[in-house]
Amino acid sequence: MKFMVGVDAGGTKTEAVAYTLAGKEIGHGVSSFGNLLLHHEEASRHIAEAVQQSMSAIKEGSCCGIWIGMAGYTPQTVEALQLYMRKNFPGIACQIEDDATIAHAAMFKGKDGILTIAGTGSICLGCCHNQYLRGGGWGHLLGDEGSAYWIAIQALRHMVSEEDQRIPRSALSQAVFHALQLKTVHDIKSFVYSATKDKIAALAVIVQQQGDQGEHTALGILKEAGQKLAQLTISVLNRCENQQMRIAGYGGIFEHCEIVRASFIHHMEERINGLDYLFTPISATKGCYYLFSKHWRDIKGK
Amino acid sequence: MKFMVGVDAGGTKTEAVAYTLAGKEIGHGVSSFGNLLLHHEEASRHIAEAVQQSMSAIKEGSCCGIWIGMAGYTPQTVEALQLYMRKNFPGIACQIEDDATIAHAAMFKGKDGILTIAGTGSICLGCCHNQYLRGGGWGHLLGDEGSAYWIAIQALRHMVSEEDQRIPRSALSQAVFHALQLKTVHDIKSFVYSATKDKIAALAVIVQQQGDQGEHTALGILKEAGQKLAQLTISVLNRCENQQMRIAGYGGIFEHCEIVRASFIHHMEERINGLDYLFTPISATKGCYYLFSKHWRDIKGK
Known part of the structure; x- marks a missing residue:
């Protein structure tokens, strides 16, 4: 079974959800703050922890990608997190966005809107x-x-x-x-x-x-x-x-x-x-799923 | 010759002026910041330096008092500065006010006003x-x-x-x-x-x-x-x-x-x-002199 992991790395907590490619939630992970501006190493570790947790119940299958929305998004923090994720999850493509972008995708299912x-x-x-x-x-x-x-x-x-x-x-x-x-x-x-x-x-x-x-x-x-x-x-x-x-x-x-x-x-x-x-609240990790799906379709379409 | 020293201890510089009891400037000293909230020890040292400088040219005579107006006035900083001044200028009474109070006294010569x-x-x-x-x-x-x-x-x-x-x-x-x-x-x-x-x-x-x-x-x-x-x-x-x-x-x-x-x-x-x-700017140290004079008259009047 193929799946992806969506991550909402915030200023107080980090949430990671594993979704099947049909958008069904199959794993969940929560840890502490994931804003690298607060503390580079700790935040990176929290993000990895949440991702690991979300995958832990999935026995087989391959992860097609990790999509992260992070608070404290700067060129420096993105680079640092990319390096960390590459080391901890080798061979899995990891895309990083700012937190507003994944919340937007969650609310509008990846479509237009404000x-x-x-x-x-x-x-x-x-x-x-x-x-x-x-x-x-x-x-x-x-x-x-x-x-x-x-x-x-x-x-x-x-x-x-x-x-x-x-x-x-x-x-x-x-x-x-x-x-x-x-x-x-x-x-x-x-x-x-x-x-x-x-x-x-x-x-x-x-x-x-x-x-x-x-x-x-x-x-x-x-x-x-x-x-x-x-x-x-x-x-x-x-x-x-x-x-x-x-x-x-x-x-x-x-x-x-x-x-x-x-x-x-x-x-x-x-x-x-x-x-x-x-105004209905929805987990921003679902936005990661929508963005991933779009990207995945683009790749497969080629 | 008797004199007093007025001190304006600010966030960027500290000014000390020695005044005769008739209000004539007879010595001047300047040093760096005197706000104890920025750095307790350094600020205290700057204040003592400026006071020392203002007295250095006065050959004889006794200092009747030091009056300080300080930025970063809190019960803690006042206590710390009092201790420091007592140690460095033993036997000289030292009064500490906040910076607004001495500026007020300078502008209104110790009288009423806003x-x-x-x-x-x-x-x-x-x-x-x-x-x-x-x-x-x-x-x-x-x-x-x-x-x-x-x-x-x-x-x-x-x-x-x-x-x-x-x-x-x-x-x-x-x-x-x-x-x-x-x-x-x-x-x-x-x-x-x-x-x-x-x-x-x-x-x-x-x-x-x-x-x-x-x-x-x-x-x-x-x-x-x-x-x-x-x-x-x-x-x-x-x-x-x-x-x-x-x-x-x-x-x-x-x-x-x-x-x-x-x-x-x-x-x-x-x-x-x-x-x-x-709106005419005047050295806040002169306010120390006015406040000191009022206090001095009160003491002598008793």
Whole structure:
């Protein structure tokens, strides 16, 4: 039995799934972070571990290829991972893409569409007539509007602004104070400048909970997040020949936050009516399978 | 002859000035950074070096006290520096304040007023009936609006937004590209995430030069900086009993950027008319002298 392995190598975990050439899942592996920018060797080892696990239950048959989507995609990390995979999986072709590309392929089954991702950061990737178009993805200092990190920072900025203007603490501020066990507003500073980006981004959950309860400030932040994500998507849509592209939202913010989704659609509809929207989460490893299949057909077709 | 030493211990350099009790400068010393958060031991040594230099030309007489204003003021750094100074200058009383407090005293000769500082970061410090009021100073992730770092980041965000929307590069963008010797807009990302805060903030000079030449985007950023600094100042003014406080602007942005100053005054005047504005730069070490004198008079008066 022939099969391929799709890998989603992320900032916190790595998932590998072995698929038959018909797309049936036959093996699964999970390990820790696979972003080589965090730690070259450890990340490479995690990726290999997940791949090994996904293959372990398959008794016979040959692996036709490994397709990886990685966070922290740079020419250097791609080269390092290629070398590592060649050594650890000799004779198996390994293709490496960035994580947005495999998520796009997963959501649209390898076809055209515009995918906007709102996780810790935010980025938009469109594919129109086999041509990729990008927007955003500039990181937390230059952009990432609408992302979990951005939502969390808006809440924290709101808290320091309450302090500067000596206005009473909003319910949102109180919830964040409680969650972080802060005593004074000055502890916010200590928290922000010592915490990792992920830890800050995790506060978005509190904003979402408060928003779901109708808290005014949280609602404002979440609606603005949806608007910013729509603006990013529109900046990519504007560059597509086909204006009737399908639109997908991916990542924790789209997955868990109804208010952001609704605001996103609302602001998209202001620009263009009647588009199709997909928000159903799907394993990005399936995108690897779709990309592999296309590639495999091309090879066999020759 | 009796004298005191005032010290301005900053993020890039430390200045120490010996003053007679009548306020006449009789010795001067300069060394490298004095922010203990950057490096405890080195910063302490730089401060002691500058103090020593400022005293070296004074043949006789006793030092009545050392007054230090330091960047990176925290309970821990104050304690560490106190210990170091006690060991290196035994028998001389040493008082430590944060850098904003001595700049405030320098600008207002130890009297009431509201000082807004726009250097790498931004902060506002008011003193009303001997009571200090603060606003801003939250650092680059939470605020620092109107600061050199903020101005630089606005310019860089504008550049990536041009890329996302595929609009032609503005003259400001071209100037930044040239100054940083960047090839593509993606090099901005590499620059921002590897550069120190100071190096990013240094780009504010290019925004200022472009603004002076009437470049549209630069003008917009600088005017907004002035507005943000006015908002910060007003948030402090609103908490003062006396609404006719004198207002001072301090730091590189106020010192060098006429457009920011004009916008600042314009937005202040919208809130309250006829205030006095001071922008003349003065050595913050003189503020140490004013604070020391007040303290000295209090001691002698007892």
